[in-house]
Amino acid sequence: MSPRLRRAIASTASVLVLAALLxxxxxxxxxxxxxxxxxxxxxxxxxxxxxxxxxxxxxxTVVVDSRGVPHVFAEDxxxxxxxxxxxxxxxxxxxxxxxxxxxxxRLSELLGEAAFRTDLLMRVIGLHRSARSTARWLEQxxxxxxxxxxxxxxxxxAAIEELRSAGRLPMTFKLLxxxxxxxxxxxSILWAKYMAWxxxxxxxxxxxxxxxxxLGPDAxxxxxxxxHYYSENVTVVPGDGSIAGASLGVEPEVLMRLDWFGEWATGxxxxxxxxxxxxxxxxxxxxELARITPSELGSNNWVVGPMRSAxxxxxxxxxxxxxxxxxxxWYEVHLVTRDYNVRGVTLPGVPFVVIGxxxxxxxxxxxxxxxxxxxxxxxxxxxxxxxxxxxxxxERVVEEITxxxxxxxxxxxxxxxxxxxxxxxxxxxxxxxxxxxxxxxDGSGVTREAVAAYMLMRARGxxxxxxxxxxxxxxxxxxxxxxxxxxxxxxIPGLFPFRVVRLPDGREVRVIGSRSVLNGTGGHEWAxxxxxxxxxxxxxPERGYAxxxxxxxxxxxxxxxxxxxxxxPGARAQRIHWLLASKALHSVEDFASYQCDTxxxxxxxxxxxxxxxxxxxxxxxxxxxxxxxxxxGWDYSMSxxxxxxxxxxxxxxxxxxxxxxxxxxxxxxxxRLYPLESTLVWLINERPDSPWFGGNLSLxxxxxxxxxxxxxxxxxxxxxxxxxxxxVHRLRIGHLTSLDALSIGPLPHDGSSGTxxxxxxxxxxxxxxxxxxxxxxxxxxxxxxxxxxxxxxxGVYPGGQSENPISExxxxxxxxWYACRLxxxxxxxxxxxxxxxxxxxxxxxxxx
Amino acid sequence: xxxxxxxxxxxxxxxxxxxxxxxxxSWQLSAVSxxxxxxxxCGRTSTATSSSLLGSVPFLAALSLRVLDRxxxxxxxxxxxxxxxxxxxxxxLLVLSYVGIxxxxxxxxxxxxGAIRARKGR
Numbered sequence: 008m009s010p011r012l013r014r015a016i017a018s019t020a021s022v023l024v025l026a027a028l029l030x031x032x033x034x035x036x037x038x039x040x041x042x043x044x045x046x047x048x049x050x051x052x053x054x055x056x057x058x059x060x061x062x063x064x065x066x067x068t069v070v071v072d073s074r075g076v077p078h079v080f081a082e083d084x085x086x087x088x089x090x091x092x093x094x095x096x097x098x099x100x101x102x103x104x105x106x107x108x109x110x111x112x113r114l115s116e117l118l119g120e121a122a123f124r125t126d127l128l129m130r131v132i133g134l135h136r137s138a139r140s141t142a143r144w145l146e147q148x149x150x151x152x153x154x155x156x157x158x159x160x161x162x163x164x165a166a167i168e169e170l171r172s173a174g175r176l177p178m179t180f181k182l183l184x185x186x187x188x189x190x191x192x193x194x195s196i197l198w199a200k201y202m203a204w205x206x207x208x209x210x211x212x213x214x215x216x217x218x219x220x221x222l223g224p225d226a227x228x229x230x231x232x233x234x235h236y237y238s239e240n241v242t243v244v245p246g247d248g249s250i251a252g253a254s255l256g257v258e259p260e261v262l263m264r265l266d267w268f269g270e271w272a273t274g275x276x277x278x279x280x281x282x283x284x285x286x287x288x289x290x291x292x293x294x295e296l297a298r299i300t301p302s303e304l305g306s307n308n309w310v311v312g313p314m315r316s317a318x319x320x321x322x323x324x325x326x327x328x329x330x331x332x333x334x335x336x337w338y339e340v341h342l343v344t345r346d347y348n349v350r351g352v353t354l355p356g357v358p359f360v361v362i363g364x365x366x367x368x369x370x371x372x373x374x375x376x377x378x379x380x381x382x383x384x385x386x387x388x389x390x391x392x393x394x395x396x397x398x399x400x401x402e403r404v405v406e407e408i409t410x411x412x413x414x415x416x417x418x419x420x421x422x423x424x425x426x427x428x429x430x431x432x433x434x435x436x437x438x439x440x441x442x443x444x445x446x447x448x449d450g451s452g453v454t455r456e457a458v459a460a461y462m463l464m465r466a467r468g469x470x471x472x473x474x475x476x477x478x479x480x481x482x483x484x485x486x487x488x489x490x491x492x493x494x495x496x497x498x499i500p501g502l503f504p505f506r507v508v509r510l511p512d513g514r515e516v517r518v519i520g521s522r523s524v525l526n527g528t529g530g531h532e533w534a535x536x537x538x539x540x541x542x543x544x545x546x547x548p549e550r551g552y553a554x555x556x557x558x559x560x561x562x563x564x565x566x567x568x569x570x571x572x573x574x575x576p577g578a579r580a581q582r583i584h585w586l587l588a589s590k591a592l593h594s595v596e597d598f599a600s601y602q603c604d605t606x607x608x609x610x611x612x613x614x615x616x617x618x619x620x621x622x623x624x625x626x627x628x629x630x631x632x633x634x635x636x637x638x639x640g641w642d643y644s645m646s647x648x649x650x651x652x653x654x655x656x657x658x659x660x661x662x663x664x665x666x667x668x669x670x671x672x673x674x675x676x677x678x679r680l681y682p683l684e685s686t687l688v689w690l691i692n693e694r695p696d697s698p699w700f701g702g703n704l705s706l707x708x709x710x711x712x713x714x715x716x717x718x719x720x721x722x723x724x725x726x727x728x729x730x731x732x733x734x735v736h737r738l739r740i741g742h743l744t745s746l747d748a749l750s751i752g753p754l755p756h757d758g759s760s761g762t763x764x765x766x767x768x769x770x771x772x773x774x775x776x777x778x779x780x781x782x783x784x785x786x787x788x789x790x791x792x793x794x795x796x797x798x799x800x801x802g803v804y805p806g807g808q809s810e811n812p813i814s815e816x817x818x819x820x821x822x823x824w825y826a827c828r829l830x831x832x833x834x835x836x837x838x839x840x841x842x843x844x845x846x847x848x849x850x851x852x853x854x855x
Numbered sequence: 856x857x858x859x860x861x862x863x864x865x866x867x868x869x870x871x872x873x874x875x876x877x878x879x880x881s882w883q884l885s886a887v888s889x890x891x892x893x894x895x896x897c898g899r900t901s902t903a904t905s906s907s908l909l910g911s912v913p914f915l916a917a918l919s920l921r922v923l924d925r926x927x928x929x930x931x932x933x934x935x936x937x938x939x940x941x942x943x944x945x946x947x948l949l950v951l952s953y954v955g956i957x958x959x960x961x962x963x964x965x966x967x968x969g970a971i972r973a974r975k976g977r
Binding site: 011014017018021022024025028029031032034035036037038039040041042043044045047048051174178182746747748749812813 | 875876879881882883900914917918920921924926927929930933934936937938945948949951952953955956959960962963966967969970
């Protein structure tokens with residue numbers, strides 16, 4: 008072989024090898040031994056010493072305890088929040104970045120086409136536009152709050168710069184091959200807006216319109232009543248809802264009987280076949296885009312006053328039920344400044360303690376569920392729409408969505424006076440939500456939760472709490488509180504828009520929310536917001552306790568008729584009321600056990616009746632008899648080791664299908680929108696001859712039992728004793744990337760959607776043998792009591808302080824949470840008093 | 856002559872070290888740099904290839920320190936499980952890639968330079 012040929016072969020082979028290796032090594036880029044993912048090893052450890060942080064006025068001492076919780080001691084509040092920003096970014100930077108991308112519709116930049124629809128929806132809703140307006144408003148009107156947000160953002164950016172320049176950005180950035188942009192004030196507001204949207208941006212008026220079109224208004228009134236069955240005796244605010252000096256003006260019974268889908272109420276004629284067909288199609292398209300499913304979310308909180316407390320002081324319990332993810336939604340922190348000593352949980356990206364306590368006050372939130380979203384059918388011609396007799400120009404916003412690997416896509420969002428439009432052919436429906444209209448109802452999107460949160464951290468008791476909550480606009484929440492003076496109760500602040508509706512008999516009533524789309528040409532507009540003096544609240548109630556696990560807020564004589572909202576069916580409310588009423592004095596330990604209570608109230612209410620309805624059938628086989636036997640001896644506890652919960656769940660699910668699957672399908676309902684449990688329980692107990700059961704509950708229940716046992720046999724085997732609830736009801740806490748390697752579970756799990764130990768799980772037999780997991784639940788459990796001058800607090804969340812998967816604090820609290828144990832939450836005023844301190848860091852100004 | 860022969864290997868090691876620890880280049884470009892230097896400074900292809908292997912030593916040393924650390928190995932396990940591979944396979948691929956890129960780059964350069972020299976010689 009000639010040298011030339013040899014050289015040619017060698018060089019060709021080398022080029023091929025090089026090309027192949029460069030190609031193969033692409034995915035291994037993040038494994039650079041110096042700057043690759045290995046830097047997570049350094050990031051995983053806090054080290055005692057000194058950190059220079061630009062802009063600090065004084066020295067800030069941070070003591071990190073054995074669970075990675077930072078105790079921040081600063082003289083100046085802005086210094087504390089600057090350091091908090093730094094700490095959030097050091098522990099949760101990637102989470103913060105993904106969250107702001109999700110909320111602003113920029114996920115496609117990372118994930119490509121797979122995230123485009125999510126981005127499209129978020130760009131249409133426009134939280135980023137409202138967040139920008141809110142930031143501007145705060146800068147001009149509340150420089151103190153803006154300053155706090157700015158100091159926090161500066162702290163975040165200092166950490167970003169430090170990590171970036173040292174090549175130590177979190178591994179997820181390296182694996183995905185991008186770097187974070189600087190943090191802005193509006194990014195903090197954006198995430199708060201997103202949380203507000205997920206909690207109150209209800210699609211239910213659309214869903215109920217859809218059901219009314221498909222099933223008829225009478226069926227909807229029976230299956231989805233304005234006020235749920237079995238809920239009147241356990242409203243958040245006790246009593247009939249009337250407030251001195253204000254009245255509803257119309258008998259509630261009259262209002263309940265009205266057809267709220269009628270044209271008189273909405274200005275939209277749902278009996279028009281053409282319109283209703285187009286409307287149903289539009290709703291199906293929106294539901295597909297928004298991936299609307301009935302919510303499994305909910306939360307618990309309750310309080311007792313000193314007269315019902317074994318500690319002698321009031322006690323508060325709170326556990327918000329939200330999607331359970333890793334990194335965790337919450338980040339624990341303890342902040343001490345000259346203005347306050349506050350401890351609790353923050354949302355990474357937001358510089359305020361959302362749920363927590365200081366030396367004077369403790370507070371915890373649940374969702375109020377009151378409807379603050381309306382949908383309007385707009386009359387549009389070309390680029391104009393009709394409003395109050397005038398053709399107005401549509402406001403047009405061009406949004407550019409960058410899709411990874413595919414370039415930029417431009418979409419145009421059309422807005423009316425109500426909000427963004429969803430269009431299908433010639434039909435246009437706009438979305439009006441308090442978070443986007445703003446507190447002046449001017450469409451600016453300016454809301455003031457940041458002001459309330461800022462004031463709350465320094466609140467010195469009930470009066471300060473009430474002052475702060477005047478600024479709480481959205482999401483409307485049930486704020487349970489206890490204070491050092493022994494006050495206790497629940498306040499439900501928020502922007503509650505009301506409309507003045509003329510009834511068929513000519514009388515007028517103020518109505519909150521809607522159950523149907525409304526005519527958008529001007530006759531069904533919001534007339535104002537409920538003034539703070541009339542928002543629902545119960546302060547120091549006589550019975551000595553109050554509870555707000557997402558049930559109906561007030562009695563039917565509240566001066567505003569609450570038509571819209573999506574309340575919890577009430578099993579948790581019934582159970583906690585029973586627990587609180589059944590004992591004279593409650594201790595912290597009692598409260599902890601209530602938070603993990605697994606008794607399903609509705610099961611207690613219907614199981615004996617269901618058993619009685621089928622036990623005389625002679626054709627029951629051995630497995631069916633054994634299943635019924637298990638149910639007879641059941642204590643109604645949804646315990647993961649028991650068989651009875653599995654049988655009940657499967658039977659109840661099959662009965663749902665018996666009652667609703669065929670009629671819903673025949674009438675064209677395209678997805679599973681079955682009524683709440685309280686409705687099925689009511690039908691079982693009160694309407695056993697209902698047409699939904701084919702006129703005979705016994706026959707329907709018999710068929711359902713057979714289906715349930717067959718499906719359980721198929722999925723879990725023929726041995727009934729092996730049908731433990733934990734084999735069906737499994738918990739998975741997924742990483743935000745969905746990667747199994749970074750997730751927890753699946754693990755057998757106690758509870759259900761309706762138990763105080765909330766573990767969202769659908770009544771749907773298709774969950775058997777599928778990857779249907781419990782993915783929502785108590786995202787933070789907290790109990791606080793004041794006894795004399797002392798505050799005693801406990802808490803836990805299912806994860807850990809760090810998003811770094813090799814940090815010891817990635818998920819170190821999960822086991823405690825899973826076992827229903829709580830950590831003691833100390834809040835000492837001085838660094839040397841932190842009991843389990845591991846690391847002490849002095850933050851000092853950099854002087855530049 | 857002997858001293859001259861040391862230049863290529865030593866320069867390769869130096870470039871391997873510098874590009875890894877003192878620049879923000881990706882490790883692939885570090886390996887290419889090592890290969891380029893080895894190929895340019897060593898006359899024969901076999902010598903250039905050997906030099907490039909020596910130039911890989913800083914990379915291999917840094918990588919060894921990472922994976923010999925218990926936490927580092929855990930991290931490798933984690934990333935490997937995301938890819939659905941064994942950690943040893945990922946590690947093997949990584950080492951093979953660095954060394955292979957360096958070696959093939961050096962071979963290409965030395966062959967090309969050899970061809971140029973041969974043409975000039977004629």
